[in-house]
Amino acid sequence: MSEHTSTTNGHGDHGHGDHGHSGHHVIPQAKLLQTFFVLMGLMIATVVAARLPYEGGVKGIPSAIAWLVLLGIAFWKAGLVVQIFMGVKYSTKLTKLYAYGGFFWVTLLGVTLFDYATRQLEPVQGWEPVAESALPR
Template identity: 40%
Template sequence: MSHISSKGLYYTIFGTLIAMTVVTVAIARIDLGALNTPVALAIAAFKATLVILFFMGVKYNTPLTKVVAASGFLWLIILFGITMGDYLTRAWIGFPGR
């Protein structure tokens, strides 16, 4: 809890975040086909992870904090995964006339 990061670390993280913003805007102009959204999301997730680990200090925090921080995202996956599991499997069943 009492960990104090150096200013240098914060400036490095800041620089990386700005750079990744430029990258995501630039890469949006290139057509990657099916990978367009996954790449944009991967960059966003990377930026979010940097903020969580260093600006929010989870890297230096107790295991409990790490579990709590992770649980929110785990439950999002449950919500998204199961709901989309319904929508994506609706067409699997055949019916007369199709």
């Protein structure tokens, strides 16, 4: 055991809030409430954005924008939950590595979808598409 007695973690933000008995960051009530209201606002924004009439615009572009808006808001909300509610913003570097690493890893996994986007299906005997079904085999 070393003589190291100071906190081993790297608290990100000491600018506001107070600290619990063990020195960990206590996220202030006001910050949590503010985050909740922002999340509610974003939820309402998602619903409003989705109910806007996108049909009838330039073919292809409006729906792509709608997807971007909806997923953009979802990622924004997710970011707030991870950073504030889950406290990753105020956590140690090691915790950050695990938290962000997981989301980065799943993004890498999503790269496998390029296979579907860039290659043709090559049906083998017995796996031809069934005429009456629209499902890919």
